[in-house]
Amino acid sequence: MSKEMMTRRDLSALAAGGALAAAFATLPVLPASAYQGNMERALSALYSALASLREATPNKGGHRETAIDLIQQAIQQVQSGIEYADERGGGGPTP
Numbered sequence: 001m002s003k004e005m006m007t008r009r010d011l012s013a014l015a016a017g018g019a020l021a022a023a024f025a026t027l028p029v030l031p032a033s034a035y036q037g038n039m040e041r042a043l044s045a046l047y048s049a050l051a052s053l054r055e056a057t058p059n060k061g062g063h064r065e066t067a068i069d070l071i072q073q074a075i076q077q078v079q080s081g082i083e084y085a086d087e088r089g090g091g092g093p094t095p
Contacts, residue, residue, distance in 0.1 A: 036082055043078050049071055050068065050072065053071065054068065
């Protein structure tokens with residue numbers, strides 16, 4: 001009887017494993033996302049520069065405002081680059 005119960009347990013474990021495998025097989029395949037250290041550091045530096053420019057006095061003949069606009073554009077471009085790479089499986093080869 002002990003041998004029969006062991007077989008039933010094995011069969012239950014096998015059935016549960018099969019159900020789990022079938023559930024994972026039906027999940028959509030998502031691209032892998034890799035950490036993009038250089039892009040993240042660039043983003044951090046841009047946010048720091050933006051904060052410094054915003055704290056600066058506005059008596060720069062409009063150049064401070066232009067710099068703020070350009071940094072905001074750069075932030076958007078870096079974020080778009082990160083998203084683009086993430087959609088395609090990561091950051092590429094490591095240096």
